[in-house]
Amino acid sequence: MYSEETINRFKNPRFGGEMKNPDAVGQVGNMKCGDVMKIFLKIKDNIIKDIRFQTFGCIAAIASSDAMCELAKGKTIEEAMKIKYSEILDKLGEIPKQKIHCSVLGTQALKKAIENYKKKQNKKENKQGG
């Protein structure tokens, strides 16, 4: 069974939908298991100013994407890299055991987006340096 918190986030996610002109995007998952998660970031002064998700997946996948976004917003990118899936689970309350992998996917998507951001920054710096 899902907790009320999980159902509410699934039905009315606060961070769902595409972001225009993001500073970075990260996508993880595969179609075979049926979960694909895409994270959009706006970053200023090393801080995640805004975050959005798009998820192809079940109730747990959508709800954990939303919880993960809430955890990441306002954090520095270093802090955000350290978000554990257990923190997402704590936020959601009860979800079925076989759905825990969905929350793991959430943290992976965020890390991927941050890594992409760093790559972009490095390229910019290199260009400026050159």
Add this chain to the structure above:
Amino acid sequence: MQKEIVYLDNGASTKADPKVLEKMKPYFCEIYGNASSSHTFGQKSKQALENSRDIIAKSLNSKPEEIIFTSGGTESNNFALKSIAFSNKDKGNHIITTKIEHKSILNTCKWLEKQGFDITYLNVDKEGFVDPEELEKVITDKTILVSVIHGNNEIGTIQNIEELGKICKEKKVYFHTDACQSFTKTELNVKKQNIDLITINSHKIHGPKGVGALYIRKGTNIKAWQHGGEHEYSLRSGTENIPGIVGFAEAAKMGMNKKHMDKMTVLRDKLIKEIMTRIKNVKLNGPEGNKRLCNNVNLSFKGIEGEALGGYLDQYNICSSTGSACSEKSLEPSHVLKAIGLNNETANGSLRLTLSRFTTEDEIEYVMSVLPKIVNKLRRLSPF
């Protein structure tokens, strides 16, 4: 929001008809004797058992002594496959089935493979049909049994059972069909369709859970699988579940009514048509028209995961099911949807709605009042 449950998961199980329950009631506290007892009281149970057997036999155009009551579809499928395999292994060790069977067939076949039997899993076309010519080609002199699901539980495909049966008869190979979904929903006639063994059950046709039957053609070489007090013509021991069997027979009697089939067909087609006209990028899985089970709707919605869609419908008290990977313990999309050639995204985006004779037009309209907006909402959240 609608308070009552809109139950569109009748492929999983059905509501017992209250009239069925009434027929069962005396067999708990009043006529509770053991049908094997010789006293008059026990013989009343025996009479109820044999009356029920007559009803089930008639529903398949078979003889009463060809009906063996079991605990349900899974037991009947296990009994048919394992017992035919071991009773006929001196003739051969080859069994043919399909890639779209219920797990009680597929997992039984996997087990039989470990016992030394060779299993051929037939392909199906994009609507889920077995090609009779392919069946004919793979039958060898080692083949002892062919088992093909009659009406598919996921996509509703009704096989051309008569033609497949004819081939098996010509080749002198036993022919079994799992008819759990099709029983009372399309014609089932052992003489016309050349079937040697049929699995049917009760809880898919508004009868109680925990009871089913296996039709076994007279003269079939099959031995007992469950041993004990030699009940059911010594083929399936265990004190008979009289209330369940009485309920099963009553449900079968009430279900054999063309009016019910016609009603479900109209509502099925209305639901399919409404969804496909009002929602874009939807694909019907399985065939159209009279080769589809009259109560089955299975659609894939582009960009949406089936369990999320079902989960949202659940919030509106609508019961459905899905073939998506997320709903499976294995985290793999449905083997049936893969067998008809769907890619992972389409298979994971499937939603099954299965009707019953109790389904109303109001319920279909209620579904249509919520489904389009749910699809829109989930599509906005989707990266595809």
